[in-house]
Amino acid sequence: MGVKTANRSTIYLKGSTKIIVEFFEFAINSILYQRGIYFSEDFKFVKKYGVTLVMTIDDSLKLYLKRLLPQVESWLMAGKIQKLVLAILDLDSRETLERWQFDIQVIDDNDSSKGSASAKKKEKTEKQIQTEIREIIRQITSSITFLPTLTDKCTFNILAYTDRDAEVPIEWGDSDPHIIENAEQVRLRSFSTNYHRVDAMVSYKLDEDL
């Protein structure tokens, strides 16, 4: 019985991790597209989650994401990652202008076995998850209405907040937290799979003139 549940849980965990990594990929692409970090011609349109989303065709960006996301996946599997942050920086001044933060919480296994509420969560279908993801991506798309426009040329960086004891490959290194002074933040929707919960948030530098 115990073995069986363990197997089931690993299957769930794998599925959940896969969903989350996929979501990260689309979210990162959407943000880079919406915020104009790359040219809009560098993206192609794909259907996903029942909506049309963008996916990069820029080789350097593709390579970067290809190397980044598997590591995130392994951290997710190990439960060592706390949050993933996409920071948008001004190219000239190297000042952090926006932080797109995705907090990852592992839904406790004990809790899920105890509570009836979590039992409901167990029943969460892929369709429900997709609906939630779609809502977040819609929010990302609509967030350009309130975010200040990026006038200067910008670049981006992706930061991972991991546990102290997480395994760190050689191509990863410690980073500065890219703190935004005088930040304003907006909490976006969240979505949850059977094993993880992802809260999205965007904080941005307030326009000093205002």
Place this chain on the structure above:
Amino acid sequence: MSSYPPYKRSAEKQPQRHDRNTEGNPFLRSTSSASSVLGDSQFSQFSQSETSDRPFKRTRVEVDLPERRASPVTPSRKSFNFIPDLRGLKDSIFSQGSLNSISSTSPKLVKDLSETRLKIASLEYTKNDFESKVARLETDKQNLELQIKELNLSIEKLKGDRKFFCDRELETSKKLERIEAEFSQSAQNSARELGRLRNEVSKLTQELQDAQNFNQTKESEYNRTIEALKSENKILEHSLESLNQQIQRQNEISVSRQALLDQVQAQLAETQQKLQEFYDMSSQLDNVQNMKKLNQEQSEYIQSLERTKRELTAELKHLKTLSPSIQILDEKVKTYENELSNMNALRRKAAELEAENAMLKKEKVEWTSYLDKEKDIVNVNSAYSLCKELASRRIEIELLQERGRGLEEKIKSKDVVIAENESKIMQLNNKCVAVENRFSNELEALKKTKMLLQKEVEMLTDTLKSYDDEEKHLQPDNYDGEKTKIMERVLKEYKKALYETREGQVTEPPDTRQAEEPSDPADASFHSVQVMQQNEELQAINFNLEKENANLKKEIFSLQNQISVLEHTELKIHSTELIKQNDLQQKSIRELKNENALLKKEVSSLDQQIATLEQAVGRGEYNRDSTRLLEMKENPSSIDYAIRQSTLQALKTENQQLLEKLKGFQLMREESGDEDRQKDTIDVIPIQSFLNLEGENKQLAEQNAKLEIRITRLLEAWKAKAQEFREAVYSLLGYKLEFLENGRVRLASMYSEQDDHSFVFTSDDDNRGTMQLIGGGNAEYIKSLDDLIKFWVVDRGSIPCFLSSLTIKLFENTTFGPVGRDMDMSVNSNVNFGTSSYDNLMSE
């Protein structure tokens, strides 16, 4: 006339032409000039007649020319010319008239005659008119003849002239011939001579050449000798120069020697002087020794100085080598200075913060001191707990106040209950009084009835007495004295009883029945029985009433009891229970409220904490103990930054190299002082700048490639869109659009029978897109649609209507049915479309 048209047209040009001819061959000059004179005279004559454009005159000249040969003047012939016409007319009229006279009657003849006469008269009049005109014309003619005469005269003169010129011409021709002969002779001579001369010339030229050759050789020899001489000269000059230099040097040497000599002399003088001085000083040997010592010291000092100098130079060299690092150090120093300024700012901030902190501590101390004073408050360690306590106290106070308010309300409600009860009591009392009143009334009524009854009894006793008296008097035998005595006694008893009843209404007369029994007199009469009965009834009523009264009183009492009991129970038993309950509930409420308020406080404070923490999280802060912040070493921003860094590094090295080069140039200039050389070398490009340019070039190429990719993508997108557009147009409007060169568009209907059934439209001259129909793929097809074109395009100027009507027409005609032809938007046409449009795009 007609043979001269060229001359006529170029009459004025004629002399020029002759000139040209004469220029061609000069020998024909004399003859042609003579003929030209003649011709000119003739032409002038004709040209005169032609330049005046009146035809009348021309005919006249034509007529006159033969006339002039025959006779000079013939005026009568002209008039005759007009008369035969009239005569002929007259004859014709008359002949008509004779014909008429034969055929018709006399009056008609007369009429005709008169008409003809009138006609004749009018004709004669016209004839006269004509004659006058003729006369006028004749005068004109005379004038003209005079002119002709003059002209003839001039002609004759000219003929003479001509003759003269002919003679002269002949002469000149003769002369010319002679001259020609002479010339030919002379030419022959000259030719001969020329040959001779040529020979001579050739000889001479040969000679000349020889001479020239000779000359050249001579010249070259001379040149050689000159050069040799020059070189000799140069050598000599050189030797001279060297000699001069030697001389100069010798001079210099001599001068220097002289200077040396002078110096030596001066030194000699000095030494002599010194010697003198020494001589002077020799007396003071101590001094000299001192001097020597000093000298030694100084030399030592100098030596030490030189040593230090050497050291310093070495150091200097070392430092010079270190000079670039000094620049770096300068940079570093600058950065440090910046950092220092930052540090200062931070320090200032820290000071401010410390001040704030101190203030806060002071405040805290005040708080704590105050708290110490307040001994009853325990467990207050922090402001937070204090605030919490305070809040809880406040809430407690509030709750207590609320409780007090509740109690007051309760009291009020109790008061109300009491008031109600009092009113109830009052009502009951009232009721009691009313009952008593009723009873007293009844009692009074009873007393009255009793009084009445007593009166009746008295009256009855009176009557009885009277009866007794009567009996005593009337029947003294029958009189029973005992009987009356008994009756009196009974009466007295009744009276007594009544009295008793009157005395104590409450107490029931116990022996009414006993009294009743004896009331029956032995010899009871009817009245007495009646009275007794009445009495009995009254007593019964009285008894009943008294009983009732007692009952009522009992009732009142019981009610009063009940009221009191009720009051007690309600106020005591029930209310105590309620109060207890209430108290409990209120207690719990209070507790709950307290708890609630505390929780609320806590929630708000926690909310605040959450907000601040969230703010911190939003800014990007994290717990450094538990969390590690990682990034990929090779991320877009670092790559971008690395590019900047590398370019900066490259620029720095370039700058350094350039500076070094500049330094070298400066040194060279300082050494040589030659500016031209520097100018030559300053154009050299440093290798790093070349490399930079190469790098830039590469970047640009990459950028270019990217742009190309973008363009191709755009093109593809555009192509797809254009195809979509065409398909949309085809499906919506039924026409296949094909864009040709020069802004032409070919349209083919969906329902056309053949592929070449199409139209070609072209845009306006200024390419505004306004289309004009200019033709089609098939001329017959266009012809067949002439009516439609005329109706819609020509008359109404509407191409859309034409196309629409055509679509309907073709649809009706077609055998394909509503399906239509498949759109032939094959790759070929598509590519053509795409590329041509792309070319247009590019050209634009």
